[in-house]
Amino acid sequence: MKINFNAEKEFDIIAIGRACIDLNAVEYNRPMEETMTFSKYVGGSPANIAIGSSKLGLKAGFIGKISDDQHGRFIEKYMSGVGIDTSNFVVDKEGHKTGLAFTEIKSPEECSILMYRQDVADLYLAPSEVNEEYIKKSKVLLVSGTALSKSPSREAILKAVSLAKKNDVKVIFELDYRPYSWESLEETAVYYSLVAEQADVVIGTRDEYDAMENRETEGQNENTVNYLFKHSPELIVIKHGVEGSYAYTKSGEVFRGLAYKTNVLKTFGAGDSYASAFLCALITGKDIETALKYGSASASIVVSKHSSSEAMPTVEEIEELIAKNETISIA
Ligand SMILES: Nc1ncnc2c1ncn2[C@@H]1O[C@H](COP(=O)(O)OP(=O)(O)O)[C@@H](O)[C@H]1O
Numbered sequence: 001m002k003i004n005f006n007a008e009k010e011f012d013i014i015a016i017g018r019a020c021i022d023l024n025a026v027e028y029n030r031p032m033e034e035t036m037t038f039s040k041y042v043g044g045s046p047a048n049i050a051i052g053s054s055k056l057g058l059k060a061g062f063i064g065k066i067s068d069d070q071h072g073r074f075i076e077k078y079m080s081g082v083g084i085d086t087s088n089f090v091v092d093k094e095g096h097k098t099g100l101a102f103t104e105i106k107s108p109e110e111c112s113i114l115m116y117r118q119d120v121a122d123l124y125l126a127p128s129e130v131n132e133e134y135i136k137k138s139k140v141l142l143v144s145g146t147a148l149s150k151s152p153s154r155e156a157i158l159k160a161v162s163l164a165k166k167n168d169v170k171v172i173f174e175l176d177y178r179p180y181s182w183e184s185l186e187e188t189a190v191y192y193s194l195v196a197e198q199a200d201v202v203i204g205t206r207d208e209y210d211a212m213e214n215r216e217t218e219g220q221n222e223n224t225v226n227y228l229f230k231h232s233p234e235l236i237v238i239k240h241g242v243e244g245s246y247a248y249t250k251s252g253e254v255f256r257g258l259a260y261k262t263n264v265l266k267t268f269g270a271g272d273s274y275a276s277a278f279l280c281a282l283i284t285g286k287d288i289e290t291a292l293k294y295g296s297a298s299a300s301i302v303v304s305k306h307s308s309s310e311a312m313p314t315v316e317e318i319e320e321l322i323a324k325n326e327t328i329s330i331a
């Protein structure tokens with residue numbers, strides 16, 4: 001099965017949400033308390049997805065608010081440098097700062113992220129700063145769940161989703177759940193359900209769907225898809241880490257994507273690289289099974305490297321890995 005996108009559109013994908021900075025531990029395999037040096041990269045889930053998409057040859061744009069300082073200018077310059085249209089970046093004029101994510105790489109299995117996200121510029125994107133003429137030019141609007149965590153960004157996202165639906169732009173909802181961004185699980189569940197019900201494609205980990213369902217315990221994929229398929233989604237992707245991922249279609253098909261063996265350096269970056277390559281495959285007309293392979297291969301490459309954004313692979317690297325066919329099989 002394939003998803004049909006409107007071929008007349010100028011952009012393949014426009015992402016909306018945060019464009020921030022990752023500061024990744026240079027001395028890894030140790031706790032952050034003992035880490036003295038960090039490398040700077042552009043970060044933020046939707047920015048990473050836009051960067052990954054652009055590197056794979058898609059025409060990508062971005063809607064977001066950046067700080068009026070050195071960090072904001074670094075982000076804009078890096079993203080335009082990799083070919084992303086940054087004309088719809090808004091520069092914050094109220095002194096809000098760029099969000100920072102310090103990463104800790106204790107071991108390949110034990111990584112964590114320490115986020116500095118108080119009063120960050122990205123969450124001040126206002127509905128009036130979301131432009132219909134821009135959104136209508138894209139095949140896809142990629143929405144990050146974290147952008148729903150606070151107003152006015154929350155309303156800006158809801159406006160963007162309704163403009164996308166009005167203008168034949170597919171809404172892809174990447175759940176991107178960061179618990180510390182939210183007041184409560186209850187609040188997350190309200191806004192995640194609202195947007196997931198309107199989206200065409202939903203992508204998330206099992207844990208993230210549990211947040212959408214306001215669950216403290218692990219839910220069943222079958223129940224999740226039965227609920228969402230009563231609404232707009234035509235495709236639902238549920239990721240299970242190294243155990244791989246599943247894609248469910250409204251017509252009842254289920255596909256499994258296996259993870260590819262790799263030399264893991266750190267675990268973060270997997271989700272964003274997966275999303276960009278999965279979507280690139282779908283948008284360029286590949287079937288869902290191939291899209292799952294693209295997502296898994298891209299994630300496998302990025303977890304073997306130091307960054308999330310800079311490490312995003314090319315189509316050739318992805319296809320080379322798929323051709324080797326060294327998957328991780330877990331029952
Ligand atoms: N250790 C790993 N080795 C190889 N691939 C991995 C590994 N961990 C995750 N992946 C790949 O990345 C995808 C997304 O990872 P997951 O952990 O589910 O998402 P997220 O990073 O959003 O939490 C998985 O479906 C898998 O294909």
Ligand SMILES: O=C(O)C[C@@H](O)[C@H](O)C(=O)COP(=O)(O)O
Binds near residue numbers: 020268
């Ligand atoms: O999303 C962020 O704000 C931080 C990211 O830039 C960071 O690289 C990361 O956590 C990516 O992890 P993923 O969501 O597993 O792809």
